[in-house]
Amino acid sequence: MKINILKKIGLIALIGMGCLTNIYASPLTGYWKSVDDRTGEALSIIEIKKLEDGTYGGFIVHRFAAPGGVALTNCTKCPEPYKNxxxxxxxxLSGFIEDPKKENHFIHGKVLEAKSGKIFEGKGQLTTDGRRFRLRGFVGVSMLGRTQVWVKVNDPQAEINK
Known part of the structure; x- marks a missing residue:
């Protein structure tokens, strides 16, 4: 009887810790649909994770086909070690950290643009509702760059099947 009570207490504690982890997870983590800032077309589904070193990284989990074409499958124009x-x-996405001076701002990142193979410096800002991420890639100074708006995706599989 005493062992069953201890098991129940342990299970409740584990569930509670899981809930706290979700409450305090950064709104940046999760799945995002990247959208081409020039054409408005969906490009990829990206999973953003907080990495062991405390930075945020983004990984492609799905690549959409170009309108009337096929999806880009390999990074043909990329520099090493990404080439082909x-x-x-x-x-x-790599190296992004939360800006200690501004809530929901992320700085000091690098962005690889798969289509061109270029690597840019990056920074980003979440909207107050956490549903959009304004990602700015630039060379040298932020003024010399482009901004894409990514949209948070609750169900990446449903988004892929659209």
Missing amino acids: KPLLGMQI
């Missing part, structure tokens, strides 16, 4: 590697599973 499969895009699925590839890390295209």
